[in-house]
Amino acid sequence: MRVRKLIDSFNYAIDGIIYTLKTQRNMRIHITAAIGVLLLSLFFRLSKLEILILFFTISLVIITEMLNTSIEATIDLITDQYHELAKIAKNVAAGAVLIASFNAILVAYIIFFDKLNLVTEIVLNKVRQTPIHVTFISLIIVVLIVISLKAYYGKGTPLRGGMPSGHTAIAFSLVTAVAFISENTLIITLSLLLAILIAQSRIEAGFHDLVQVVMGAILGICITLLIFQTIY
Numbered sequence: 362m363r364v365r366k367l368i369d370s371f372n373y374a375i376d377g378i379i380y381t382l383k384t385q386r387n388m389r390i391h392i393t394a395a396i397g398v399l400l401l402s403l404f405f406r407l408s409k410l411e412i413l414i415l416f417f418t419i420s421l422v423i424i425t426e427m428l429n430t431s432i433e434a435t436i437d438l439i440t441d442q443y444h445e446l447a448k449i450a451k452n453v454a455a456g457a458v459l460i461a462s463f464n465a466i467l468v469a470y471i472i473f474f475d476k477l478n479l480v481t482e483i484v485l486n487k488v489r490q491t492p493i494h495v496t497f498i499s500l501i502i503v504v505l506i507v508i509s510l511k512a513y514y515g516k517g518t519p520l521r522g523g524m525p526s527g528h529t530a531i532a533f534s535l536v537t538a539v540a541f542i543s544e545n546t547l548i549i550t551l552s553l554l555l556a557i558l559i560a561q562s563r564i565e566a567g568f569h570d571l572v573q574v575v576m577g578a579i580l581g582i583c584i585t586l587l588i589f590q591t592i593y
């Protein structure tokens with residue numbers, strides 16, 4: 362029962378993210394920029410600290426945009442009339458997003474600028490990053506794309522149902538990463554079996570149909586393949 366409540370809270374929270382993504386053009390711009398920056402980060406040897414700062418910066422922009430949306434909704438609930446206080450509340454919230462966005466531009470400039478002149482050489486030489494770094498970023502990109510697609514199709518709840526199956530996408534993304542890292546047929550086969558079990562259990566539980574699960578698997582494999590082929 363407690364687990365069910367926990368899952369429900371997650372669903373409500375992810376619903377909030379999906380709502381913001383669906384209704385706020387700025388949020389779609391932020392998410393696109395975040396995916397772009399994360400992809401770009403794969404081409405550089407970023408330190409742990411730089412990666413941490415990047416994650417904090419991306420989170421800050423997304424969080425402020427969501428708080429801004431929340432405040433806008435609250436104000437619109439209270440009044441549809443012009444009110445000086447409503448204006449102040451909305452403007453201040455929008456100001457917070459602006460500061461977070463300027464901060465993001467500054468962070469990107471400081472982290473990437475001096476490395477940018479090396480980029481052609483780096484891409485050509487296919488810089489090898491640590492597998493854990495590439496896997497982690499692939500996973501985040503898979504999750505962001507799954508959430509965006511679920512928002513686009515607007516079916517099911519965030520953790521259950523909808524197109525595509527997020528669990529399957531993540532499972533197959535991990536199998537693909539395991540395949541690249543281990544290069545061991547037995548380990549790859551065993552991981553594949555686990556991923557297939559996850560996909561099957563999503564259908565068995567009635568959360569997804571075959572098409573959603575297959576789309577999830579294809580998405581997970583393709584994105585991870587693309588990232589590992591380019592980088593690893």
Ligand SMILES: Nc1ncnc2c1ncn2[C@@H]1O[C@H](COP(=O)(O)OP(=O)(O)OP(=O)(O)O)[C@@H](O)[C@H]1O
Pocket residue numbers: 385387429433440441442443444445447448449451452455
């Ligand atoms: N009820 C109101 N009273 C006074 N001014 C308001 C009111 N509603 C909106 N405004 C003004 O209009 C601006 C835009 O408000 P709106 O609710 O349209 O946000 P938005 O265009 O969706 O903003 P964002 O691009 O940040 O999502 C606010 O920043 C505020 O200055």
